[in-house]
Amino acid sequence: MDPEKDYSNVKPPKTYKEQVELYKNRNLYIENSEYAEKILQRINYYRLSAYGLTLKDPINKNQYISSSSFNKMLSLYEFDRRLRLLLLGVLETIEIAFRTHISYEIAHKFGPLGYKDKENFINEKFHKESLDELEILIKKSRKGELFIEHHYKKYEGIIPIWAVIEVTSFGFLSKIYRNLNEDVKKHIAKVYYNIPYYYLESWLQSLSNVRNVCAHYGRVYNKKLTFKPRLFREESKQFDNQLIFAAIYIIQRLLTKTEGNRFITDLEALVLEYEDEIEFTQxxxxxxxxxxxxxxxSKNKI
Structure with missing residues (x-):
């Protein structure tokens, strides 16, 4: 600790029992104090309390509304946790699909090492930064990925796009797609999804951020999206592009018919289980x- 700084305003830590009492003092109904303590031993008070923000009195923010309870707050937490897990599964499917689209189109239009040529990308500076980032990812992968080490041993570290794409992240895919030659971007958007490429640019950026939030146990309930996805005019009239449903909607647009049917079934089951607890506006x-x-x-999907 810095001896020059005053730490007197830092709150002292509270025991699990004191945390429960704090909830009670703030008008949160505790059904079972012992059970609440056990939950707080597994879920940090600070994390759990974020799910009580919508249960707070709009005038006195330090108090909960009379109908709020610990179990309701816990239900919101559980719904959010399970929604994140569901989203992670379909986002993995979408990420792998885009690795395939991008690597295939670059390889067939520009050659196996076409990703290294700045002429195949819009912004030279961004392209160089991407190559630098890719080099770091490759070096990190040498220890754990046999296919990367194989290319070092047999091909002197010359790695074709269909191999190197497998060490990239969703965020990297979003950036490389945005900087791709416009004709290739248009081709991917048209052939695989039948939409203008600038929607796909926006969607990938938004979903890569949602994926990171989900992977790092962030909250999606009552939380605005960092990157709002671009929506078609008709869609923008029907729902807000700032909340998680917008991400769910574009996820559905990017799934195949079979994948989409499975996703809808799982999502409906989750929502039905928690519909008495969640606030759909959140x-x-x-x-x-x-x-x-x-x-x-029901539209033209494979």
């Missing part, structure tokens, strides 16, 4: 959310 779900998602899946 996640941006319109009243016809199932109809909207199902309608996407």
């Amino acid at each position: 996640i941006g779900f319109p009243s016809n959310w199932m109809e909207l998602l199902s309608k996407i899946n």
